[in-house]
Amino acid sequence: MVEMSATDKVDVSIEHKQVTLDDGTVKKHPNTCPGCGSHYRDDELQASLRVCPQCEYHFPVRGLERIEQLADPGSFAEDESALRSGDPLEFFDLRPYTERLAEAEESTGLGDAMITGSALIEALPCRLAVMDFSFMGGSMGSVVGEKFARACDHAAADRLPLVSVSSSGGARMQEGILALMQLPKTICALEELHASGGVMISVLAHPTTGGLLASFASLGDVLVAEPGALMSFAGPRVVAQTTREKLPDDFGLAESNLRFGHIDRIVPRQELRPVLAQLIRLFRRTA
Amino acid sequence: MVEMSATDKVDVSIEHKQVTLDDGTVKKHPNTCPGCGSHYRDDELQASLRVCPQCEYHFPVRGLERIEQLADPGSFAEDESALRSGDPLEFFDLRPYTERLAEAEESTGLGDAMITGSALIEALPCRLAVMDFSFMGGSMGSVVGEKFARACDHAAADRLPLVSVSSSGGARMQEGILALMQLPKTICALEELHASGGVMISVLAHPTTGGLLASFASLGDVLVAEPGALMSFAGPRVVAQTTREKLPDDFGLAESNLRFGHIDRIVPRQELRPVLAQLIRLFRRTA
Amino acid sequence: MTSDAELGLRDRLARLSGVKLLRGTRLSAEFERLQRQLERLKDDTSDEEIWQRVELARHKDRPYTLDYVERILDDFFELHGDRGRMDDHAIVAGIGKLEGRTIALLGHQKGRDLKERTKRNFGMAYPEGYRKAVRVMELADRHGFPLVTLVDTPGAFPGVAAEQHGQGGAIARSQAMMMRLGVPTVSVVIGEGGSGGAIAIAVADRVLMQENAIYSVISPEGCAAILWRDASQAKKAASAFRLDAAHCLDLGVIEGIVPEPVGGAQTDVDAAALFLRESVVSHLHELDGTASDDLRRARRAKFRSMGVFA
Amino acid sequence: MTSDAELGLRDRLARLSGVKLLRGTRLSAEFERLQRQLERLKDDTSDEEIWQRVELARHKDRPYTLDYVERILDDFFELHGDRGRMDDHAIVAGIGKLEGRTIALLGHQKGRDLKERTKRNFGMAYPEGYRKAVRVMELADRHGFPLVTLVDTPGAFPGVAAEQHGQGGAIARSQAMMMRLGVPTVSVVIGEGGSGGAIAIAVADRVLMQENAIYSVISPEGCAAILWRDASQAKKAASAFRLDAAHCLDLGVIEGIVPEPVGGAQTDVDAAALFLRESVVSHLHELDGTASDDLRRARRAKFRSMGVFA
């Protein structure tokens, strides 16, 4: 559904309209901020939650690092980590899907593009479902769908709030129609969580596009997005090609989505942890 | 809420953007069509359901005549006809409300601006709630609210569809805040009808504005409007004065409302009876 | 005022004030003042006195929804957008803690300075504002959060786009949604309760008015322009409308009056917020423990009975 | 194809066809043809055969939703508008009688000529189209009308306004609504089942595909452009995707295949409509009498179980 899911090599910034300072000719310092061109040290960037201290540009965050940023130290207990994708279509494009999966697992150390488990945020228990864009562009196939669905089940059973952090190009093409079926599947699980009185807080990180935006990521009780995060069903390139319109500068960005009424708030990464804690306190079930 | 409710002298056409052929200087034949300027004979116009045979202009229809147009001959049985308005505010502007009420009753032969009862349409039993603009601009006060609410009750009790035909300038100012309360009151009665599995088909005749559009008239299961009917919450003059915008030519008209997704269909008056019969057949409860 | 009506009013004020407003020490004095007001209500309020309330309700320094939110709620999290087309700043919505439990809050929001007024469109919402309201009502209902709404609008915005986007239907649907809620609901008119734009978010189990709030089917100026054909007759219209709190209570349209500091809410916003908070809390306490079906049934019966006819 | 899968397929086709397609005399012949098809499915379908289906699914003369509506339903009354902002002509909705009882129907609608195509936006809906769909689903649910949806879209429209108006959220909410319905639901992919734009109205108790319909997560061309970096490899992509009905049945994504006249639905629209009608009616009959809770439970369990993992 969205082209970004095709490969794990996609540079996150290519779909990001505000980040086009690279003129393509000058050879850049490897650690150059795409927001302001300043240089950074890796350890400093990590210490600042991967937000540029100069311009507030939000660099991508890997799944486990995101959990470290949000959860109380040592509180995260991963579950469902053994789940691995099948290859129902015996899919083969330029390379077999199984090969891509194996390579992604090796390069990321993850079983698939979502990490789930239980955690504490400011000492408040919750469930987490965090995506990792590095694993095949964060694309949603059977494993992401199943992990999210089980995260809903756990949250309902334990009467805990579920916090999802999405970062995905959309459905995973290599699983064909079954990837599309992860949309209703995740929505179905979320419906059951909601029917049980549960809550899902959806954090939209860059990018949340295609099938993610058309499924659970849009259906949280509260939606917060990171600054500059792309949130679009169709990617900017597809829209530009299809409609031959000039796109607005902030096309599909969180800022535009806030204005058009699709999210509740833009939360800079430094505030994400306390804001989630606040929301968990507000939605906590006392009975 | 809308100025048209103020007096029963208001010319229906003044709020009607498409009908401005009158240049104000030439003295007109008394029976001149405001749509095309052609002359008509009263009996012919009545025979054509008060639709101009030349230009399809829809003239206003009084409540009882509307019922004659829609119901099988002799099938209509009015109820709640004894209801009369109180004067809770002892309202007095240039004249007392009680005097206006008495005058309206004398000139229209009606107890208030809505007629309710049971009827057959193409041999199908239903309930009717039909407004008459001649009674104080079809304004909704306590009696209109109560009659509509009772029509909902009857429809629910008899498991019959309710057909409403609205034509109103909005809430009746002379009843003050109690007129405003007829909005939630009628909505409440309609909610109960819906909860019982019942159906309400809302016919919007010219004009349906203000509190009518902001209450039951908008909440039918199906909404059909007559051609050229004004359907706006705020009247064109108020909008023009407030915003100093030039209004679109079809501002607030049924045609505009269809385009913007607010009604299901525009039904010329000649087709109204068969269309209502069709809808009653579709919604009829067999069990 | 007939003595029957007066008895009824006295009874209602007693119910409202006697038990619930006596919590804080400052409130006792207010209670006494309210009693004195009650005495005065025997005599018809003068046109001038009613007009003073109109002016206070519209006072440029009168506290708005967010002024109360920051004084009444803890941990307030504002919710934005109708999930369709817009975030209408004329209506604010959110969740927060009131006395330790989470409630949902909705309110019209005017602006203090010119920039804010423009942003808030003078508290006149587009249909998108009412759709945001409905969305937050659904959220409250799903999570069992009591809903508090603060009403303060000259009316729903009368504009071309507002009509095109379905102002009438949006207001109707917001009322219908409030009829369906299974959670306790309290609405307070805190300034101008203007017509359809006000009732859209005021179909509550308990509807209250601040002492100097007004609630009416059309603005006094609008009424005067039509009925008296002279907008300058607004005072007369206001009086004829009985748009003040005491008269609305007498007419059975509201359940109670929230006292304001002497001189109006703008003279002491903290005190006004304290009274507002106490009133809301006490009404929510009364509604606590009522089953959803019973809440709905009573709410519907109340609105179903409004009107005077024979 | 594994023999297990083949057995499953044979079983499903038998269930689908054996009982229900034998009503009319013309249908018996079709049933036999379907049987022959089943035989052929033992062997892998060739890329060329799959591509033929893609071309038939997009054939300019292929019947669209309204072609079926006029042949299948009596007394059809079209419902327009999302009650918010627009009437999206890429999705048609309405109620009508199917074998004497009222059902609600929703479907994508492409256009036959240029003017109609523009009006229908080539069957690519805006969010407003999905909001119209949700509105009509609510109506169907309230009145107990079974819901039939016909899916035929290249995908939801990828445009600036569509994104601004919340395309992703609208598609998500339409699916969520279909999960909640307490009435029987049958969806049939009658042409292109393109991605999110298709699944938005295809979360049904029974999902069927016409023999030459396709159902896929992205268009073959789109997939080829990305994975093969060459849009002309669409044939390969189509084949790799297994977007044809037999494969979708095999994957457990659909419950049945609706036969078409030899050569495709466009060769005999009346016959195609007859088969479609029979299939829908028989599935609705199967669902009749099932309690709302059970319908929901089974529907959710079905979609909850989709996916292949270990």
Ligand SMILES: [Zn+2]
């Ligand atoms: Zn920077």
Ligand SMILES: [Zn+2]
């Ligand atoms: Zn004419």
